[in-house]
Amino acid sequence: xxxxxxxxxxxxxxxxxxxxxxxxxxxxxxxxxxxxxxxxxxxxxxxxxxxxxxxxxxxxxxxxxxxxxxxxxxxxxxxxxxxxxxxxxxxxxxxxxxxxxxxxxxxxxxxxxxxxxxxxxxxxxxxxxxxxxxxxxxxxxxxxxxxxxxxxxxxxxxxxxxxxxxxxxxxxxxxxxxxxxxxxxxxxxxxxxxxxxxxxxxxxxxxxxxxxxxxxxxxxxxxxxxxxxxxxxxxxxxxxxxxxxxxxxxxxxxxxxxxxxxxxxxxxxxxxxxxxxxxxxxxxxxxxxxxxxxxxxxxxxxxxxxxxxxxxxxxxxxxxxxxxxxxxxxxxxxxxxxxxxxxxxxxxxxxxxxxxxxxxxxxxxxxxxxxxxxxxxxxxxxxxxxxxxxxxxxxxxxxxxxxxxxxxx
Amino acid sequence: xxxxxxxxxxxxxxxxxxxxxxxxxxxxxxxxxxxxxxxxxxxxxxxxxxxxxxxxxxxxxxxxxxxxxxxxxxxxxxxxxxxxxxxxxxxxxxxxxxxxxxxxxxxxxxxxxxxxxxxxxxxxxxxxxxxxxxxxxxxxxxxxxxxxxxxxxxxxxxxxxxxxxxxxxxxxxxxxxxxxx
Ligand code: SF4
Ligand code: SF4
Numbered sequence: 001x002x003x004x005x006x007x008x009x010x011x012x013x014x015x016x017x018x019x020x021x022x023x024x025x026x027x028x029x030x031x032x033x034x035x036x037x038x039x040x041x042x043x044x045x046x047x048x049x050x051x052x053x054x055x056x057x058x059x060x061x062x063x064x065x066x067x068x069x070x071x072x073x074x075x076x077x078x079x080x081x082x083x084x085x086x087x088x089x090x091x092x093x094x095x096x097x098x099x100x101x102x103x104x105x106x107x108x109x110x111x112x113x114x115x116x117x118x119x120x121x122x123x124x125x126x127x128x129x130x131x132x133x134x135x136x137x138x139x140x141x142x143x144x145x146x147x148x149x150x151x152x153x154x155x156x157x158x159x160x161x162x163x164x165x166x167x168x169x170x171x172x173x174x175x176x177x178x179x180x181x182x183x184x185x186x187x188x189x190x191x192x193x194x195x196x197x198x199x200x201x202x203x204x205x206x207x208x209x210x211x212x213x214x215x216x217x218x219x220x221x222x223x224x225x226x227x228x229x230x231x232x233x234x235x236x237x238x239x240x241x242x243x244x245x246x247x248x249x250x251x252x253x254x255x256x257x258x259x260x261x262x263x264x265x266x267x268x269x270x271x272x273x274x275x276x277x278x279x280x281x282x283x284x285x286x287x288x289x290x291x292x293x294x295x296x297x298x299x300x301x302x303x304x305x306x307x308x309x310x311x312x313x314x315x316x317x318x319x320x321x322x323x324x325x326x327x328x329x330x331x332x333x334x335x336x337x338x339x340x341x342x343x344x345x346x347x348x349x350x351x352x353x354x355x356x357x358x359x360x361x362x363x364x365x366x367x368x369x370x371x372x373x374x375x376x377x378x379x380x381x382x383x384x385x386x387x388x389x390x391x392x393x394x395x396x397x398x399x400x401x402x403x404x405x406x407x408x409x
Numbered sequence: 410x411x412x413x414x415x416x417x418x419x420x421x422x423x424x425x426x427x428x429x430x431x432x433x434x435x436x437x438x439x440x441x442x443x444x445x446x447x448x449x450x451x452x453x454x455x456x457x458x459x460x461x462x463x464x465x466x467x468x469x470x471x472x473x474x475x476x477x478x479x480x481x482x483x484x485x486x487x488x489x490x491x492x493x494x495x496x497x498x499x500x501x502x503x504x505x506x507x508x509x510x511x512x513x514x515x516x517x518x519x520x521x522x523x524x525x526x527x528x529x530x531x532x533x534x535x536x537x538x539x540x541x542x543x544x545x546x547x548x549x550x551x552x553x554x555x556x557x558x559x560x561x562x563x564x565x566x567x568x569x570x571x572x573x574x575x576x577x578x579x580x581x582x583x584x585x586x587x588x589x590x
Contacts, residue, residue, distance in 0.1 A: 032450035320439035
């Protein structure tokens with residue numbers, strides 16, 4: 001009980017701090033990519049305490065605190081035409097759902113017994129929940145409710161259209177997300193994130209290598225689920241007024257924004273754990289179920305480093321890729337991601353079966369399977385590209401007269 | 410406008426090449442650009458000027474449009490001949506001139522008072538453009554601040570003192586024009 005509470009405190013504290021500093025990092029990265037400097041001034045305002053002291057800048061590390069205070073002190077305006085209860089409920093539900101996912105996501109491997117307790121401590125809030133992946137999926141679906149509630153309760157057509165747009169996107173990409181994971185679950189035979197990581201650690205083959213197609217499908221779908229560019233149509237800061245949180249301000253808006261960052265962090269956790277071996281790294285972390293202290297700490301460090309790198313990639317992609325048009329977004333989910341996910345599923349099953357039948361477990365066999373998986377991945381990718389489902393001509397047809405067009409509609 | 414309107418010009422979308430269809434090569438290209446800029450910024454090549462510590466550099470201070478000055482001729486008299494062209498040209502109506510008969514032989518009028526409301530001014534440079542004797546000019550002083558509105562209404566003395574302060578760094582553009590040289 002106490003142990004769980006301590007873990008919850010660590011996870012929530014860590015996540016909130018991380019989210020705040022990732023906002024700063026994102027702003028700095030954006031600035032660097034755009035040849036600017038970014039927020040680098042807010043540090044420790046020592047001159048407020050004593051006139052003769054100089055302010056410390058600390059590379060802008062005070063910015064998250066300043067941002068937070070700004071959000072809290074800003075007028076929190078509730079428009080008269082909203083449904084008050086749902087309006088308040090929406091940001092809370094989305095944040096709660098986002099935080100609750102971390103109950104089953106491990107943030108390390110396991111701590112050896114002796115120093116802290118007589119039992120080994122699993123670094124996950126609810127150890128032994130055998131269906132971790134299911135919980136993550138269930139909770140990430142609840143996030144859609146937050147979006148719809150927010151847009152609906154706002155009683156504003158722009159919010160409502162934004163909510164419809166987002167829910168269509170989130171629901172469409174849930175499918176490839178599931179298909180991407182299906183291959184991993186097939187290969188490990190478990191829904192438990194811990195088991196999935198150990199399976200990769202034991203063989204040394206991360207699933208990103210053995211199931212490249214599944215990895216791409218999951219990766220892209222994770223971007224879409226986290227509503228990051230190039231799939232940030234739920235927000236579209238630049239050209240569509242905000243989206244579902246148009247009417248929100250002050251601390252309620254902050255809750256939405258934090259929840260969005262948590263989605264990104266959760267997506268990074270899942271990407272790393274499902275496809276990049278979680279806490280495993282060759283020669284450093286070992287693979288046994290009962291690590292020593294050094295290994296246990298190394299595993300946490302490796303996991304955090306990997307997650308940090310994935311988040312950096314999330315941030316760089318934002319400034320590299322233009323946003324999809326909405327019809328392209330849907331076509332991408334249903335006509336590209338879905339078939340690729342199915343192909344991956346079949347390929348993983350076939351390769352697995354082939355190995356079992358051949359009974360050969362030599363490293364050469366491993367290499368052969370990986371090579372076959374990559375060939376399938378590239379062939380499928382090129383094939384889908386040539387089918388070209390994203391190339392859509394939405395203009396009215398010049399060769400039809402208006403009556404024909406009417407009859408077509 | 411209907412779809413069969415003869416005024417519509419139909420443009421064919423350019424066909425996507427192989428790399429465009431495959432998407433990933435294009436993405437790598439974009440990411441490479443991102444990394445290039447990231448690298449440059451991290452090497453300190455960002456274009457941002459950290460203002461209070463670092464003064465902005467103007468390529469050519471003579472064409473910068475900052476605080477005004479009233480030029481003096483070679484005898485130290487105000488060059489302006491109170492023709493009101495600048496006040497007429499000013500889109501913000503912020504120049505206020507009282508012209509009286511001049512005590513000197515070589516011109517008929519001179520400004521008894523000449524005030525510019527620097528807060529109303531939009532720094533468009535029309536006054537400078539309109540002046541027939543190049544008496545009014547915009548300098549490269551950009552960091553104009555004050556504690557009250559009154560302080561920001563510059564009178565003749567102030568404008569002349571701006572000339573004294575900037576004449577060495579920013580020479581008058583056409584000293585020969587107007588009045589006795
Ligand atoms: S710069 Fe433009 S607005 Fe300012 S005083 Fe001259 S003409 Fe008027
Ligand atoms: S500053 Fe130039 S344009 Fe304005 S009144 Fe004097 S002479 Fe005329």
